[in-house]
Amino acid sequence: MTDTESPRLLVLLSGRGTNLIAIQDAIEAGRLRARIAGVISDRADATGLERAHERKLDTATIDRRRFVDREAFERSLEIAVDGFQPRCLVLAGFMRVLGDDFVNRHAGRLINIHPSLLPRHRGLHTHRRVLEAGETTHGASVHFVTPALDAGPVIARVEMDVRADDTADSLADRLLPLEHRLYPAALALLLRHRVELRNETIYLDDQPLGGPLLLDRDLDADGRLLDTGHGG
Numbered sequence: 001m002t003d004t005e006s007p008r009l010l011v012l013l014s015g016r017g018t019n020l021i022a023i024q025d026a027i028e029a030g031r032l033r034a035r036i037a038g039v040i041s042d043r044a045d046a047t048g049l050e051r052a053h054e055r056k057l058d059t060a061t062i063d064r065r066r067f068v069d070r071e072a073f074e075r076s077l078e079i080a081v082d083g084f085q086p087r088c089l090v091l092a093g094f095m096r097v098l099g100d101d102f103v104n105r106h107a108g109r110l111i112n113i114h115p116s117l118l119p120r121h122r123g124l125h126t127h128r129r130v131l132e133a134g135e136t137t138h139g140a141s142v143h144f145v146t147p148a149l150d151a152g153p154v155i156a157r158v159e160m161d162v163r164a165d166d167t168a169d170s171l172a173d174r175l176l177p178l179e180h181r182l183y184p185a186a187l188a189l190l191l192r193h194r195v196e197l198r199n200e201t202i203y204l205d206d207q208p209l210g211g212p213l214l215l216d217r218d219l220d221a222d223g224r225l226l227d228t229g230h231g232g
């Protein structure tokens with residue numbers, strides 16, 4: 001069956017692509033009304049590209065190493081993006097910092113998942129940094145991308161406890177399945193136009209969102225709001 005009506009997603013990745021597959025699984029299970037119009041990788045050897053091919057998704061590689069600078073890379077990226085005509089650009093393990101022009105051009109429809117409870121631990125090595133800081137709670141955040149790295153407003157988060165015997169690897173392993181539930185849920189809200197970015201503020205059903213929604217408290221894995229005063 002070809003689905004030409006559902007909102008078109010474009011997934012950008014550099015690595016494994018397990019979040020890509022989680023989103024595609026949610027679509028195929030009927031939990032997320034969308035279609036993945038394309039997958040773009042900045043690396044030809046990304047495992048995520050193989051996973052995309054296995055799921056018969058269209059892909060493109062814009063290999064960063066073939067361009068002299070970020071501007072040239074992003075010009076090519078922009079042409080590829082346009083070709084897929086996406087409603088929403090979904091960063092899923094895309095390991096490049098995008099320039100202000102690109103980010104501003106796609107403001108409000110460019111989102112990312114980050115493995116920490118933002119604003120804590122922007123950048124890399126989040127699991128290790130949680131342990132070093134002695135924190136007892138960890139999690140992941142889905143946020144709108146704005147020019148400052150990992151600093152855009154957060155739509156939704158998922159939390160988990162840190163255990164006494166956790167390592168950076170065990171935290172990453174335990175967090176990943178939670179990311180896989182969080183990302184489709186946050187996307188569903190966005191695609192249903194319940195969540196919107198206006199002047200770097202998130203609005204939920206036309207009201208400013210006081211703080212990030214929490215998975216399993218404020219919204220379920222299908223992106224349905226639970227009755228906790230954050231909407232319904």
Ligand code: GRF
Pocket residue numbers: 013015016017018019020048092093094113114115140179
């Ligand atoms: C995830 O941990 C995500 O939070 C971060 O990059 C990782 C991507 O994993 N931004 P995968 O490629 O989706 O498996």
